[in-house]
Amino acid sequence: MARDWSSATGHEIHDALHHGTATASDITQSFLRRIEAVDGKVRAYVDIWKDHALKQAENVDSRLKRGQTIGPLAGVPFAIKDVLCTKHGHTTCCSRILKGYRSPFDATVIERLEQAGVVFLGKVNMDEFAMGSSTENSSVQVTRNPWDLKCVPGGSSGGSAAAVVADECVASLGSDTGGSIRQPAALCGCVGMKPTYGRVSRYGLVAFASSLDQIGPFTKDVEDLALVMNVISGRDERDSTSADIPVPNYSQALRDDISDITVGLPKEYYTDALNPEMRQKIESAVKILEARGAKVIEVSLPHTEYAIAVYYIICTAEASANLARFDGVRYGYRAPKVADVQEMYAKTKTDGYGREVQRRILLGTYVLSSGYYDAYYLKAQKVRALIRKDFEEAFQKCNVIATPTSPTPAFEIGAKTADPLEMYLSDIYTISVNLAGIPGLSVPCGLTQSGLPSGLQLLGKPFDEATLMRVAYAYEKNRGFDIGKPPLT
Amino acid sequence: MQYEAIIGLEVHVELNTQSKVFCRCSTKFDAPPNTNVCPVCLGMPGVLPVLNRAVVESAVAVGLALNCTVSSWSKLDRKNYFYPDLAKNYQISQYDLPLCRHGSLEIEVNGQSKRIGITRAHIEEDTARNVHDIGGGESGVDFNRSGVPLLEIVSEPELRSAQEAYAYLLQLKQILQYLNVSDCNMEEGSLRAEANVSVRPVGSTKFGTKTEVKNIASFSFTQRAIDYEIKRQIQTLEEGGTVRQETRGWDDRSGTTVSQRSKESAHDYRYFPEPDLVPIAMDETWVKRIREALPELPQAKRARFIEQYRLSAYDAGVLTSSKAMADYFESVLKAGAAAKPAANWIMGDLQALLTAAKTEIESCSITPNHLSEMIRLIEDGTISGKIAKHLLVDMFQTGKAPKALVEEKGLVQISDISWLEQVAREVIVANPGPVSDYRAGKEKTFGFLVGQVMKASKGKANPKLVNDILKQQLAK
Numbered sequence: 001m002a003r004d005w006s007s008a009t010g011h012e013i014h015d016a017l018h019h020g021t022a023t024a025s026d027i028t029q030s031f032l033r034r035i036e037a038v039d040g041k042v043r044a045y046v047d048i049w050k051d052h053a054l055k056q057a058e059n060v061d062s063r064l065k066r067g068q069t070i071g072p073l074a075g076v077p078f079a080i081k082d083v084l085c086t087k088h089g090h091t092t093c094c095s096r097i098l099k100g101y102r103s104p105f106d107a108t109v110i111e112r113l114e115q116a117g118v119v120f121l122g123k124v125n126m127d128e129f130a131m132g133s134s135t136e137n138s139s140v141q142v143t144r145n146p147w148d149l150k151c152v153p154g155g156s157s158g159g160s161a162a163a164v165v166a167d168e169c170v171a172s173l174g175s176d177t178g179g180s181i182r183q184p185a186a187l188c189g190c191v192g193m194k195p196t197y198g199r200v201s202r203y204g205l206v207a208f209a210s211s212l213d214q215i216g217p218f219t220k221d222v223e224d225l226a227l228v229m230n231v232i233s234g235r236d237e238r239d240s241t242s243a244d245i246p247v248p249n250y251s252q253a254l255r256d257d258i259s260d261i262t263v264g265l266p267k268e269y270y271t272d273a274l275n276p277e278m279r280q281k282i283e284s285a286v287k288i289l290e291a292r293g294a295k296v297i298e299v300s301l302p303h304t305e306y307a308i309a310v311y312y313i314i315c316t317a318e319a320s321a322n323l324a325r326f327d328g329v330r331y332g333y334r335a336p337k338v339a340d341v342q343e344m345y346a347k348t349k350t351d352g353y354g355r356e357v358q359r360r361i362l363l364g365t366y367v368l369s370s371g372y373y374d375a376y377y378l379k380a381q382k383v384r385a386l387i388r389k390d391f392e393e394a395f396q397k398c399n400v401i402a403t404p405t406s407p408t409p410a411f412e413i414g415a416k417t418a419d420p421l422e423m424y425l426s427d428i429y430t431i432s433v434n435l436a437g438i439p440g441l442s443v444p445c446g447l448t449q450s451g452l453p454s455g456l457q458l459l460g461k462p463f464d465e466a467t468l469m470r471v472a473y474a475y476e477k478n479r480g481f482d483i484g485k486p487p488l489t
Numbered sequence: 490m491q492y493e494a495i496i497g498l499e500v501h502v503e504l505n506t507q508s509k510v511f512c513r514c515s516t517k518f519d520a521p522p523n524t525n526v527c528p529v530c531l532g533m534p535g536v537l538p539v540l541n542r543a544v545v546e547s548a549v550a551v552g553l554a555l556n557c558t559v560s561s562w563s564k565l566d567r568k569n570y571f572y573p574d575l576a577k578n579y580q581i582s583q584y585d586l587p588l589c590r591h592g593s594l595e596i597e598v599n600g601q602s603k604r605i606g607i608t609r610a611h612i613e614e615d616t617a618r619n620v621h622d623i624g625g626g627e628s629g630v631d632f633n634r635s636g637v638p639l640l641e642i643v644s645e646p647e648l649r650s651a652q653e654a655y656a657y658l659l660q661l662k663q664i665l666q667y668l669n670v671s672d673c674n675m676e677e678g679s680l681r682a683e684a685n686v687s688v689r690p691v692g693s694t695k696f697g698t699k700t701e702v703k704n705i706a707s708f709s710f711t712q713r714a715i716d717y718e719i720k721r722q723i724q725t726l727e728e729g730g731t732v733r734q735e736t737r738g739w740d741d742r743s744g745t746t747v748s749q750r751s752k753e754s755a756h757d758y759r760y761f762p763e764p765d766l767v768p769i770a771m772d773e774t775w776v777k778r779i780r781e782a783l784p785e786l787p788q789a790k791r792a793r794f795i796e797q798y799r800l801s802a803y804d805a806g807v808l809t810s811s812k813a814m815a816d817y818f819e820s821v822l823k824a825g826a827a828a829k830p831a832a833n834w835i836m837g838d839l840q841a842l843l844t845a846a847k848t849e850i851e852s853c854s855i856t857p858n859h860l861s862e863m864i865r866l867i868e869d870g871t872i873s874g875k876i877a878k879h880l881l882v883d884m885f886q887t888g889k890a891p892k893a894l895v896e897e898k899g900l901v902q903i904s905d906i907s908w909l910e911q912v913a914r915e916v917i918v919a920n921p922g923p924v925s926d927y928r929a930g931k932e933k934t935f936g937f938l939v940g941q942v943m944k945a946s947k948g949k950a951n952p953k954l955v956n957d958i959l960k961q962q963l964a965k
Contacts, residue, residue, distance in 0.1 A: 085535040093534070104528055107535060206534040211764035239537050240766050318764055321567050324578030325532045329630065345571055368569070368759035377761060 002026055006034035006167040007485065010076045010224040013170065017064060017075050024060035024075030028053050028119050031077045035121065035168045038488050041149055043141045044163040046082055047089045047123040053077065056119045063117070072227050072251075074117025079163040079172040082123040083130050084215070085204040086110055093206050094138040095128045097326045097333045097352030107204020108239070109173060109215050109232045116231045121169050124159030128354045129323065130175055130208045132156050133183060133426040136417055137356045144413075145188060146486035147452055151410040154184030154426075157218070161188035164218045165453075166488060171219045171228055175205055177212045178311055179405075179430025182442040185218055186405035186455020189444045189483050191225050191472070192218045194430075196462045197437035198243035201236030207322040209315035210241075212434040222443065222473040226250035229465060245463050253466035254473040259293030261471055264398030268304040269429060275408045281454045282404050285445040285475060289402070292474050299394040299401065303386045307432040308424060310387065313367050313380035314435070320364030326352065359420065388436040395461050400471050403429050405442040405455035429457060439465045443472045444483050453483055491691040492726070494719045495699070496654050496684055497608075497646035500661060501639050502671045503615060503679040504547045510614050510638035511538030511581065518633035522620070530636035532576030537765050540565070544638040545588070545769060547670040548612050549779050551640060552589025554664050554786055555607050561771050563588045565612070565763040570756050573628075574617040576635050584760040587611035588769065594644070594664075595788065596656040605657055606645030613639050640670075646685065646696070651715035658682060658711055663787045667812045675707050684715050687732070688722045697722070697732060702746055704738040714739035718746050790815055798828035807836050813851045820857030826864040834860060838878060842885045854888040855881070863891040873952055876900050904951045906958070909942070912950075913958045916941045927963060935959070 005013065005027045016022040032050055039045050060075040085091050085103035092098040106114070114120075127137035135143045135158025143158045145151040146166040153162040157174030161184035164172050174181040176194035185192025193216045200215045207213060217228040233247040263286065270279065290296050328334030328348035335347030353361070367376035394401060407428055416423040433440040439462070442455035456475065460468035509516055512529035529536045552559050566584035592607035617635035621628045642661065648654045662673045662680060673680040687699035700722070705714050717739075722732050737746035785793070787809050794805035794815075809815045814835070821831045839860070843850060863880060866872045872880060872895060883894050895901060903909065916938055917924055923934040942955045 091534065098534065101534070103535060104533065105535075203537050204535045207765075209764075238539060240539055241537075241764075317761060320759075321569055321577075321579045321761070324569065324571065325534070325576065327571065327573075327578060329573045330531060330576070331533070341573060365759065368761055370757045370759070373759075373761075 002030065004034070005030040008170065009220045010073060010170050010227055013076050014070075014072050014074070017060070017070060020064070023064075024057035024119065025054060027075060028057040028077055028121075031121055031169060038166050039168060041144060041488060042146055042162050042166045042168065043143050044079070044124045044159040044166065044168055045122050046092070046094060046125050046138075046140045046159070049089055049120055049122040052088050053119050053121050056114075056117075060117050060119070071116045073113065073231060075119060076170050077119045077121050078113065079121055079124045079160060079169040080110065081126050081157050081160045081172065081174045083126055083175050083206050083208075084110060084173060085206065086120075086123070088120070089123055091123075091206070092140075093129045094126050094140050095353065095357070096139045097348070099139075099333060101332050103204075105204065107215075108201035108236045110204065112231050124163050124172060126159055127156035127180075128357050129206070129319070130156040130177055130180055130213075131319070131356050131360055133179070133423050134411075134413075134416065135159060135184070136413065137354055139354055142413060145410045145452070146488055147189065147447075148410065148450075150412050151452065152187070152413050154187035154406070154410060156180040156184075157192075158184050158188075160218050161185050161190055161192065164188070164190045164220060165486060167485070171217055171224055173215060174218055175208075175213055175215050176430075176434065177208050177214075177315060178434050179427035181216045181218065182405050182430050182440055182455065182457055183427060185442040186444075186457070187410040187453065189447075189453030189455075189486075190218050190220060191222055191441065191443050192216065193225055193229070193441035193465070193468075194433065194439060195229065195233065195465055196243075196439045197434075198241055198245075199439070199463060199465065200232050201234075201239040201242045203236055203238040207318075209318040210322060211318060212311075212315055214434070222469055222476050223251070223254060225441070225472075226254055226469055229469070233465075243463065248466050250466055250469055253470050255470055256292075256474050256477050258289060258471055258474045261289070261294040261400060261467070262398040263289055263294050263296045263471075264299035264394050264401045265296065266299050266301045266304070266394065266401060266403060268301050269403045273407055273428070274404060277448050278404050278407065278409070278454055281445045281448075282402065282456060285456045285479070286402055288475060288478050288480070289471065292478055294471070297398060299397055301387075301390040301394060301432065303383060303390050304432060306383050307387060307435060308428060310380045310383045311427075311431045311435060312363065312424065313376050314384065316360045316364030317368050317377050318364070320361045320368065323353075323357070323361055328352075356420070384435050387432055391432075391436045391438055391459075399460070399464075399467055401459040403457045403459070405429060405457040409448050409450070409452035409454055433459055438462055439468055441468055441472055443476060445479070446481065447483050490727070492688045492723045493691050494649055494651075494715075495646045495687045495689065495696055496648035496650075496715060498644045498648065498654055498657060499683045499685070500642045500658070501681040502551075502642065502665055502673065504544055504638040504640055504670050505672060506541060506543045506547060506638055508541055508543075509636035510541050510544045510612065511636055514636065516637045518618075518631075518637060520633055522629070522631035522633065524633065526632045526635070530576060531632055532578075538581060538763075540766055540769070541638065544612060545771075546779055547638075547668075548588050548610065548640050549771065549776060550668050550783060551642070551665065551670060552592065552610050553776075553780050553783060554668055555589070555592035555594055555610065555642070557589035557592030557607060557610060559589055559771055559776050560586060560769075561773075562586070562768055563771075564768045565766050566760045567763050568613075569759040572616070573630050574619045574635075576617060576632060580614060580616065581763055581766070582613035582641075583611035588771075594657060594660055596653060596660050598650075598653050598656050603653070605647050605653075608643040608645050610640055610642045613641060615639050646687075651712045651719065654684060654715050655708065655712045658708060660787075663810065667784055667786055669784075669812075675705075678706075681705075682711060684711070684718070686715060686718045686722065688719055688726065698734050700732065700734065700746075701736045702739060703736060703749065704740075706741075710739055710741060713744065714746060717744065721746065784812065798822070798832075800828060800832060804832050804836065808832060811850070813849065817850050817853070817857055821861045821864075824858045824861035826861040830864050830867070831860070834864065834881070838881050839885075842882065846885075854886075855884050859884055859890055866891055866895065870902060870904060870951060871895065872900055872902050873948070875948060875952075876902065900949065902951045903946050903949045904954055906954065909946075909950060909954055909958050910962070912942050912945050913955070913962050916945065916959075917962060924963065935963075938963075
């Protein structure tokens with residue numbers, strides 16, 4: 001029996017390929033076997049690209065055979081959130097309305113990773129159109145938290161997080177509009193990052209809320225995170241909002257030295273809403289940073305309490321326009337037996353979307369309506385500017401901000417589906433970051449007594465992902481424990 | 490009671506850039522259906538718009554030509570509504586921060602000039618085209634036009650008659666054509682006008698309820714549609730009724746406007762800023778570069794023609810009615826012709842030939858050099874003006890040089906004095922009646938005698954010589 005590579009990191013795989021101790025095909029086979037073994041329980045994948053993956057792996061092997069050098073991610077198996085456009089396979093956003101849809105183009109991040117020689121294993125599950133915090137809103141299936149199959153993996157990129165943690169891939173791509181990368185990374189126990197708005201091209205990301213959406217990676221450690229960010233970051237002419245700001249080599253930024261760092265703890269985040277066990281985890285994590293020489297201070301983000309309200313006005317408003325195109329005219333689902341165009345729209349959307357998507361489209365349509373625009377959308381934009389200013393002021397005093405990623409560990413499947421507001425509160429610590437456009441990452445900071453992962457969220461200044469990753473790296477190197485692997489087999 | 494009409498025009502102009510406003514597809518939409526399309530203009534999932542700089546430059550050029558203030562900072566917005574010809578079910582347009590504002594356009598009606606305010610000019614994308622009855626009771630959508638750049642130019646409600654509205658449209662069209670930013674073909678939809686019309690008693694300062702008149706598919710409809718709508722509103726008020734705020738369509742067959750949509754069912758477009766595009770920042774150097782590249786505009790050119798070529802205001806107006814016409818005229822002068830005959834030939838015989846052949850001066854087969862050469866042949870006496878009229882037709886039909894045609898057809902004027910004297914003698918002998926009438930003081934018969942000499946020479950006789958010789962001989 002060939003060696004099982006499924007628990008390896010990207011840099012370990014690169015070393016093995018580079019030294020010839022494994023082939024990309026062996027490694028890919030290893031992951032395909034792992035998927036076969038555990039995905040029946042986890043249900044992360046909605047589309048497995050076996051042949052495509054093996055072909056990509058063979059390409060890497062033939063490069064190696066010819067004596068050519070390979071990049072650090074060549075032959076590394078990835079999973080892709082189904083919100084990203086890929087020419088291969090389907091792109092459905094886990095919605096009935098896009099069932100069977102094939103994109104005529106690859107997202108920029110997919111192109112760049114393919115160029116880097118990555119092996120794509122397939123598409124993974126998500127809340128429909130990335131709307132949700134538990135992946136329960138998928139029209140395809142419910143993904144399980146690998147640590148406890150009764151629990152949710154978080155969302156909306158639940159499939160991406162669960163696949164990494166269950167060793168069904170080395171790394172994955174997700175999208176984060178209000179916490180959709182960081183929250184599932186925390187709930188499943190892996191590293192997940194939402195880059196600065198504009199750092200990574202959104203071309204090929206099916207839009208939920210255009211001014212908040214950002215693509216980012218899930219990885220097993222910070223070193224891999226830097227490798228993926230090196231490839232996907234940077235200006236793309238096809239995305240006008242992508243920034244023309246030089247991208248540093250993130251791998252070189254990873255040093256176990258944070259003596260120049262000041263960590264800010266926002267007092268508004270450490271309230272009674274925070275689960276005591278989670279609070280204790282964060283406090284120990286911060287102590288480790290302090291022990292490594294970082295200075296810790298209290299900061300204030302005074303407009304925090306408005307973040308959720310502002311977020312649900314802006315994201316639903318943008319979503320109501322972004323999702324208007326799914327109308328049955330050109331592609332995707334079209335309701336049969338309709339009398340006229342109006343009925344076609346109504347029936348297509350009623351049958352094609354799940355309840356949460358419908359709820360958000362209606363909310364967004366309402367807040368933009370004549371007579372309500374000023375009271376909702378315009379006011380929300382003004383408060384958004386204040387939230388952004390809160391962070392600017394806090395970052396005058398510190399380099400990074402440390403918070404919990406999620407107020408609670410993973411909850412049980414079905415626990416919050418009846419109460420959308422309760423579900424929305426899962427993102428209370430992550431939402432402000434998207435409103436401000438700044439980068440944030442989540443790194444595992446231990447297991448709770450019931451054996452569920454918790455995440456430390458680190459926030460940084462715009463386009464200063466390097467510092468963020470350095471602090472996370474130092475923490476990872478010095479935390480003194482490894483949360484280990486979920487007991488799946 | 491006396492009423493006055495209040496009219497504002499909204500004009501949509503298709504800009505003739507090479508590629509569409511938010512993608513690289515060609516703007517040629519007469520291609521086979523759905524061939525000039527891509528994921529962006531089809532509104533596929535995951536695409537993003539990228540603003541075409543050439544569109545901004547054309548729009549700013551128009552703004553400057555219309556004396557607008559160009560916003561140093563403007564943005565694009567989403568206008569939301571559902572229709573199958575709208576790929577994303579929202580149109581990217583500009584709402585509260587248009588690219589150009591506060592301009593004006595000078596029109597002339599009955600010799601009176603008047604300045605009409607321009608509220609704004611903004612960029613937006615065109616929609617696709619629904620095609621009905623494609624077979625099997627189905628309708629189709631052709632997305633070739635989806636994303637073709639449009640400039641919407643909105644006037645202040647300062648037009649007071651259909652005639653003024655018409656003059657405004659013509660003047661606007663002329664400027665747009667001078668800038669070469671649009672074909673301005675109303676019949677083909679590259680220029681579309683909508684009129685906001687209301688009436689009020691003379692002396693009142695309050696606006697009446699307005700209607701929006703759409704579906705005006707040609708310049709001549711504009712005047713008729715607005716005239717009809719003014720009369721309809723006045724009649725409604727006179728009969729004690731009230732004008733409803735609504736959209737009305739011009740129906741050319743019945744010559745009336747027909748109600749299409751009332752205010753109650755009007756769209757709520759739910760405008761909000763387009764998050765996929767960054768604001769348009771127009772720095773001063775960019776605006777300056779566009780301003781410096783502006784061509785001479787119609788009014789300036791007209792004034793210069795009057796001054797430089799001593800043309801009448803009327804002639805200068807006709808010759809500057811299109812840039813192509815003005816350029817043609819000046820090329821003829823550059824080739825050596827004098828201004829007055831060049832103007833007369835272009836505005837008279839040449840224009841008649843162009844009109845009859847339904848063609849434009851841009852594609853005229855007579856080059857400016859040839860026209861100038863023909864004028865020289867008249868002046869040096871090689872051909873008569875009368876012959877020249879026929880020669881011009883030949884030149885127009887064959888594209889040949891006038892000299893070559895004159896030789897080929899033997900059109901050279903007869904200036905052989907002894908031959909002309911011989912013919913004159915014969916004419917005098919053959920027409921004793923008119924000759925004695927002339928000698929008795931009936932000068933009119935002289936023309937008849939000249940005509941007889943010309944006839945005998947098949948029109949080739951030099952008319953000046955014929956005059957002189959006849960007068961001489963009759964005086965004997």
